[in-house]
Amino acid sequence: xxxxxxxxxxxxxxxxxxxxxxxxxxxxxQAGRYLPEYRETRQQAGSFLDLCKNPELACEVTLQPLxxxxxxxxILFSDILTIPDAMDLGxxxxxxxxxxxxxxxxxxxxxxxxxxxxxxxxxxxxxxAVTLIRQELDGLVPLIGFSGSPWTLAxxxxxxxxxxxxxxxxxxLYGDPKALHRILEVTTQAVVVYLNAQIEAGAQSxxxxxxxxxxxxxxxxxxxxxxxxQQIVQQVSREHDGETIxxxxxxxxxxxxxxxxxxxxxNAVGLDWTISIDEARQRIGNEVALQGNLDPNVLYAxxxxxxQHAKTLIDKFGPHPGHVFNLGHGIHQTVNPDHLKxxxxxxxxxxxxxxx
Amino acid sequence: xxxxxxxxxxxxxxxxxxxxxxxxxxxxxQAGRYLPEYRETRQQAGSFLDLCKNPELACEVTLQPLxxxxxxxxILFSDILTIPDAMDLGxxxxxxxxxxxxxxxxxxxxxxxxxxxxxxxxxxxxxxAVTLIRQELDGLVPLIGFSGSPWTLAxxxxxxxxxxxxxxxxxxLYGDPKALHRILEVTTQAVVVYLNAQIEAGAQSxxxxxxxxxxxxxxxxxxxxxxxxQQIVQQVSREHDGETIxxxxxxxxxxxxxxxxxxxxxNAVGLDWTISIDEARQRIGNEVALQGNLDPNVLYAxxxxxxQHAKTLIDKFGPHPGHVFNLGHGIHQTVNPDHLKxxxxxxxxxxxxxxx
Numbered sequence: 001x002x003x004x005x006x007x008x009x010x011x012x013x014x015x016x017x018x019x020x021x022x023x024x025x026x027x028x029x030q031a032g033r034y035l036p037e038y039r040e041t042r043q044q045a046g047s048f049l050d051l052c053k054n055p056e057l058a059c060e061v062t063l064q065p066l067x068x069x070x071x072x073x074x075i076l077f078s079d080i081l082t083i084p085d086a087m088d089l090g091x092x093x094x095x096x097x098x099x100x101x102x103x104x105x106x107x108x109x110x111x112x113x114x115x116x117x118x119x120x121x122x123x124x125x126x127x128x129a130v131t132l133i134r135q136e137l138d139g140l141v142p143l144i145g146f147s148g149s150p151w152t153l154a155x156x157x158x159x160x161x162x163x164x165x166x167x168x169x170x171x172x173l174y175g176d177p178k179a180l181h182r183i184l185e186v187t188t189q190a191v192v193v194y195l196n197a198q199i200e201a202g203a204q205s206x207x208x209x210x211x212x213x214x215x216x217x218x219x220x221x222x223x224x225x226x227x228x229x230q231q232i233v234q235q236v237s238r239e240h241d242g243e244t245i246x247x248x249x250x251x252x253x254x255x256x257x258x259x260x261x262x263x264x265x266x267n268a269v270g271l272d273w274t275i276s277i278d279e280a281r282q283r284i285g286n287e288v289a290l291q292g293n294l295d296p297n298v299l300y301a302x303x304x305x306x307x308q309h310a311k312t313l314i315d316k317f318g319p320h321p322g323h324v325f326n327l328g329h330g331i332h333q334t335v336n337p338d339h340l341k342x343x344x345x346x347x348x349x350x351x352x353x354x355x356x
Numbered sequence: 357x358x359x360x361x362x363x364x365x366x367x368x369x370x371x372x373x374x375x376x377x378x379x380x381x382x383x384x385x386q387a388g389r390y391l392p393e394y395r396e397t398r399q400q401a402g403s404f405l406d407l408c409k410n411p412e413l414a415c416e417v418t419l420q421p422l423x424x425x426x427x428x429x430x431i432l433f434s435d436i437l438t439i440p441d442a443m444d445l446g447x448x449x450x451x452x453x454x455x456x457x458x459x460x461x462x463x464x465x466x467x468x469x470x471x472x473x474x475x476x477x478x479x480x481x482x483x484x485a486v487t488l489i490r491q492e493l494d495g496l497v498p499l500i501g502f503s504g505s506p507w508t509l510a511x512x513x514x515x516x517x518x519x520x521x522x523x524x525x526x527x528x529l530y531g532d533p534k535a536l537h538r539i540l541e542v543t544t545q546a547v548v549v550y551l552n553a554q555i556e557a558g559a560q561s562x563x564x565x566x567x568x569x570x571x572x573x574x575x576x577x578x579x580x581x582x583x584x585x586q587q588i589v590q591q592v593s594r595e596h597d598g599e600t601i602x603x604x605x606x607x608x609x610x611x612x613x614x615x616x617x618x619x620x621x622x623n624a625v626g627l628d629w630t631i632s633i634d635e636a637r638q639r640i641g642n643e644v645a646l647q648g649n650l651d652p653n654v655l656y657a658x659x660x661x662x663x664q665h666a667k668t669l670i671d672k673f674g675p676h677p678g679h680v681f682n683l684g685h686g687i688h689q690t691v692n693p694d695h696l697k698x699x700x701x702x703x704x705x706x707x708x709x710x711x712x
Contacts, residue, residue: 165688170653174661217629217651256611256631273573275612295573297526305530332521 003202004139011073012142012205015246015268015289017322023314023351024072025344026144029330030065031077035337037064048093052079055129062133066140068337069344072324073141073205074133076198078126080148080209083190084157086117097161104160106168111179114186119197126194127201134202145203147195149210149251150187150232151225157183166215173220180224188228192235199237199245207248207270208232214253214272221257230264248291252329255280262287273328278316289322294343296327299335303342310346319354359558360495367429368498368561371602371624371645373678379670379707380428381700382500385686386421387433391693393420404449408435411485418489422496424693425700428680429497429561430489432554434482436504436565439546440513442473453517460516462524467535470542475553482550483557490558501559503551505566505607506543506588507581513539522571529576536580544584548591555593555601563604563626564588570609570628577613586620604647608685611636618644629684634672645678650699652683655691659698666702675710 006012010024032038041061045051052058062077081099085091090102105111117123134143156162158169158180172180195206213225229249238245249261250270261269262284271280271292280290298309310325317323325347331340362368366380388394397417401407408414418433437455441447446458461467473479490499512518514525514536528536551562569581585605594601605617606626617625618640627636627648636646654665666681673679681703687696 166653167656167688167690170651171656174651174654174657174665214630218632218635220651253609253630274570274609276574279574295526295530295576297522298530300523300527301530309530332523334523 003134004137006142006204007139008072008141011324012244012246014322014324015205015248016244017289019321021352022348022355023317023323023325025325025347026071026073026075027065027069027331027340027344028075028327030069030071030075030340031061032331033333034331034335034340035064035068049079049091052077052082053125055125055132058125058129059132059136062129063136066137069341070348071141071344073144074137075144075207076126076130076133076146076203078129078146080146080152080211081156082123082126083117083147083187083194084153086122087114087157087190089157099156100161101157104168105158105183108179111182114183116186116190116193119194123194123197127197130198130201130203134204142204143202144205144207145195145198146207146209147191147232149208149213149225149249150184150191150228151216152210152212153187153191154180154183155212157187166212173224177224184224184228188231191232195232195236199240203245204243205246205248206236207250210249210251210254213251218257221251221254222260225251226257226260226264229261229266233264233266246289248289250291258284268322268324270326271328276316277313277323278318281317281320285320285322289324290317291324291326293326293328296329296332296335299327299331299339299343303339306339306342307346307350310343311350314347314350314354325351359490360493362498362560363495364428364497367680368600368602370678370680371561371604372600373645375677377708378704378711379673379679379681381681381703382427382429382431383421383425383687383696383700384431384683386425386427386431386696387417388687389689390687390691390696391420391424405435405447408433408438409481411481411488414481414485415488415492418485419492422493425697426704427497427700429500430493431500431563432482432486432489432502432559434485434502436502436508436567437512438479438482439473439503439543439550440509442478443470443513443546445513455512456517457513460524461514461539464535467538470539472542472546472549475550479550479553483553486554486557486559490560498560499558500561500563501551501554502563502565503547505564505569505581505605506540506547506584507572508566508568509543509547510536510539511568513543522568529580533580540580540584544587547588551588551592555596559601560599561602561604562592563606566605566607566610569607574613577607577610578616581607582613582616582620585617585622589620589622602645604645606647614640624678624680626682627684632672633669633679634674637673637676641676641678645680646673647680647682649682649684652685652688652691655683655687655695655699659695662695662698663702663706666699667706670703670706670710681707 010020014024045057058077155169246267248268249266255275268289273295366376401413414433511525602623604624605622611631624645629651
């Protein structure tokens with residue numbers, strides 16, 4: 001491909017549990033509405049989907065946070081629902097209500113029509129964005145590709161949008177589990193193909209967001225979410241162009257199931273803020289790297305308090321390799337960007353300190 | 357008071373970890389919108405708040421599910437936000453948006469105005485309903501009183517309604533924790549006085565609903581939610597009229613903190629469906645009774661599947677005393693009431709079977 005050599009490999013090294021000079025940090029939704037320059041580009045693009053589907057503008061917003069903050073990774077700007085959109089379910093966004101699908105999966109006939117989208121075709125805008133971002137990064141930091149988990153995608157595909165109680169998808173889970181497995185099988189193949197296309201296009205690490213795995217019972221989580229994420233871990237390219245491609249799994253609300261997540265063979269496990277990172281390290285820190293896990297709401301406090309929370313978290317993890325600092329969920333849109341700068345700099349400062 | 361003698365004490369016995377002939381069962385929100393007779397009474401009352409504030413109609417809807425199902429307890433029909441309403445924050449319900457407060461807590465001056473409402477005054481409609489229900493039950497089953505937890509009440513009081521990210525209350529938690537503690541201290545005293553008034557009026561057991569404790573970090577949960585629930589456990593009457601009054605604590609999303617919840621000295625711990633009840637029993641079953649924990653969405657499946665899930669859950673808990681069967685959260689409004697009948701009968705059938 002001829003991409004530039006990587007200058008900052010802290011993030012990739014930490015995922016592989018190798019020593020680094022300080023703790024690497026990136027922030028979920030770091031390219032987002034809390035940044036005025038993002039809001040401006042978004043306005044320019046038109047809708048949110050127009051922004052996602054325009055590789056130049058997606059590249060621009062991906063790079064924006066890196067111009068402000070000393071972040072150790074870039075993450076592809078995209079939506080988690082690109083796959084079901086490419087499956088022809090008709091993704092749209094209604095103001096204030098989040099993502100919706102025109103044609104949710106309600107019958108066996110709907111499910112029979114599902115197919116694995118060809119990333120070279122209907123998802124070309126994503127791989128084009130990946131390659132463009134990787135070029136524009138010019139080796140500054142590594143680029144993370146991502147996908148929603150099959151279960152998380154299925155919740156939207158079945159409900160036709162976000163949900164409070166997951167009435168339809170859990171109704172299917174308990175009442176017609178075979179139908180749900182068929183949806184998850186096709187979706188898993190689509191995720192594998194999609195992530196591999198991102199890796200081919202230039203992604204140096206991939207992450208699977210299982211945003212809604214935590215709404216399941218332990219048995220249902222194992223059968224309907226984790227099982228398919230494990231297939232993804234097994235089938236996604238773990239090496240490309242002579243480089244290892246680490247994979248991170250993140251189940252929001254998955255603190256009770258860390259051992260099972262780590263056992264999939266992934267490189268890193270994302271943590272929300274409902275678990276202490278020292279406890280997580282004791283439980284799975286020998287097997288995998290950990291990513292997380294500050295409560296995003298800490299960023300509403302004063303710089304002093306933000307620094308104090310960064311230090312506490314880094315001290316809790318201790319001077320071991322294998323920690324990627326992040327929030328436990330995406331950054332909120334009303335956060336003051338200057339507060340994020342305080343956090344990112346504090347992570348590097350205290351990360352250096354603890355290694356002395 | 358001269359209330360009738362209790363005919364069915366399975367629920368109270370199970371909370372005290374005493375042997376019963378079968379597993380007792382009641383259902384969170386058993387008096388609710390899934391019942392056509394509830395919807396009719398609600399229509400008759402006017403608004404939801406009118407229904408809560410009318411002791412005769414509150415009594416009527418409390419008793420409705422007991423006429424249909426072989427339930428082992430009644431729970432006072434009321435709203436969890438009666439306390440902040442009595443604190444003069446101006447509770448109202450806007451269609452489709454849930455509860456709101458006209459005067460949320462936003463400044464120190466707002467907090468300074470908080471006071472412990474006198475239950476004999478502005479909450480009289482609640483204690484009147486309790487006494488009336490207890491009389492009308494005529495000893496059929498015990499009556500459960502309840503309150504929201506201080507933290508859960510505070511989230512509504514500070515946000516002015518429900519919230520997705522708890523921006524304001526967590527902003528206060530991290531940025532001005534003393535102010536939050538002041539809110540929680542007054543609210544805790546209000547909860548204690550309120551629950552004791554319910555016990556005086558005839559409640560035979562009380563439950564604290566910590567619906568939003570699970571959105572906190574472990575440290576914040578201990579400091580801002582559990583600490584105040586522990587004060588409630590210590591200060592609420594645990595005996596009345598010569599009878600023990602068991603207390604149940606339920607933190608939705610609290611599966612990671614069960615040991616800490618059990619250590620408060622409560623009699624029982626409520627479980628949502630994200631933890632296996634056998635694991636919970638191993639962890640805290642020697643100290644407390646357990647209440648729960650079927651995923652409410654199981655009720656969308658067929659009668660056969662509902663029975664199978666009831667059996668599995670009862671088998672997992674095993675033939676030990678100390679299990680109160682319930683859902684892991686309130687019953688959904690679109691559930692078919694006949695399905696709940698299948699569940700309740702199955703619990704008693706399989707509860708008897710496992711004790712043979």
